[in-house]
Amino acid sequence: MKLTSILLLSVLGFCAVYAADVVDGEVTDDAPKASQEEDDLTIGASPDAELAFHFVQPADANVLHEFYTGKPVKFLIGFQNKGEKDFTVKYSETSFRFPTDYNYHLQNFTRxxxxxxxxxxxxxxLDYGFYAHETFAGRPVGLVVNVHYQDADGNVFVNNVFNQTVNILEDDSGFSGETGFLFIFFVALSIGGLYLANQFLSKLSRKSGLSKRRVVEQGTSSEVDFEWIPRDAVKNKEKKSPVAGSPKARKSAKKAE
Known part of the structure; x- marks a missing residue:
C-alpha cells in the first residue's frame, strides 16, 4: 500500500513538472513572435505627409454618412508633401468592417x-469609387479607407483617412437597370405594334377605296361600243326615233316624207 502511494505521487509530480516546462516553453518561444508580428502590422503615417478625405457622391454623405445600394459612392483623397523628399502614393484600400469589431472584414473592395x-x-x-451591395441594405457597417505610400528612402507608411460607421439604405427610387430595360422593351414593342396596325389599316383602306371606284365607274359609264351592232339596225333605229318638237312640226315632217 505504501509502495503504491509512493509510485502514484512520483507520477503526479513528474506530470506537473513536464506541464510546467511545456507552458514555460510556449510563453518564452511565442512571445517574441507575437511581438514581432504586431510590429510588422503597425505602420504609421509620415510626419511629412498630410492627407484629407471628402465624399463627392452622394453629396450629403460627409454629414449623414448614408449610402444607397446600387448607387455609386465616390470620394477624393488629398495628399500634401510637406517634407524635403519625394513620396510615391502606391494605392488605397477600402473595406466594410463589422461595426462592433473593425478587425472583422465584411467586404474588401478592389484596391x-x-x-x-x-x-x-x-x-x-486622388479619387476612388465603389458600389454598396444590396445584401448590406438596412444595416450599419464600418467603412475603412487606408492610403499606402512610401518615401524616397523606401520607408512604407499607411494613413487611415476614414474610419467610421455608415448606414447602407435600400434604393427606394423604384428605377433600376432591370426596370429601365423592361421600360425600353415595352416602348419598343408598343411602337412596333402601332406601326403594324398602321400598315394594316392602310392596306385595308386602299382596297376598299379601289372597290368603290370600280363600282362608280361601272354605274356611271356613258360610253357605248357600237361596233358589234349591225349598221342596218342602227339606221332603222335612227329613222324610228321620234322627232323632237311641236305636233305641227311633226305633221309637216310627215308630209315632207
Missing part, C-alpha cells in the same frame, strides 16, 4: 492603384 509621385511642397488629389 485603387495610383503609383503617383508627389514632389516636395506638392499636393495631389
Amino acid at each position: 485603387g492603384e495610383y503609383n503617383r509621385r508627389v514632389s516636395p511642397k506638392e499636393e495631389v488629389t
Whole structure:
C-alpha cells in the first residue's frame, strides 16, 4: 500500500513538472513572435505627409454618412508633401468592417492603384469609387479607407483617412437597370405594334377605296361600243326615233316624207 502511494505521487509530480516546462516553453518561444508580428502590422503615417478625405457622391454623405445600394459612392483623397523628399502614393484600400469589431472584414473592395509621385511642397488629389451591395441594405457597417505610400528612402507608411460607421439604405427610387430595360422593351414593342396596325389599316383602306371606284365607274359609264351592232339596225333605229318638237312640226315632217 505504501509502495503504491509512493509510485502514484512520483507520477503526479513528474506530470506537473513536464506541464510546467511545456507552458514555460510556449510563453518564452511565442512571445517574441507575437511581438514581432504586431510590429510588422503597425505602420504609421509620415510626419511629412498630410492627407484629407471628402465624399463627392452622394453629396450629403460627409454629414449623414448614408449610402444607397446600387448607387455609386465616390470620394477624393488629398495628399500634401510637406517634407524635403519625394513620396510615391502606391494605392488605397477600402473595406466594410463589422461595426462592433473593425478587425472583422465584411467586404474588401478592389484596391485603387495610383503609383503617383508627389514632389516636395506638392499636393495631389486622388479619387476612388465603389458600389454598396444590396445584401448590406438596412444595416450599419464600418467603412475603412487606408492610403499606402512610401518615401524616397523606401520607408512604407499607411494613413487611415476614414474610419467610421455608415448606414447602407435600400434604393427606394423604384428605377433600376432591370426596370429601365423592361421600360425600353415595352416602348419598343408598343411602337412596333402601332406601326403594324398602321400598315394594316392602310392596306385595308386602299382596297376598299379601289372597290368603290370600280363600282362608280361601272354605274356611271356613258360610253357605248357600237361596233358589234349591225349598221342596218342602227339606221332603222335612227329613222324610228321620234322627232323632237311641236305636233305641227311633226305633221309637216310627215308630209315632207
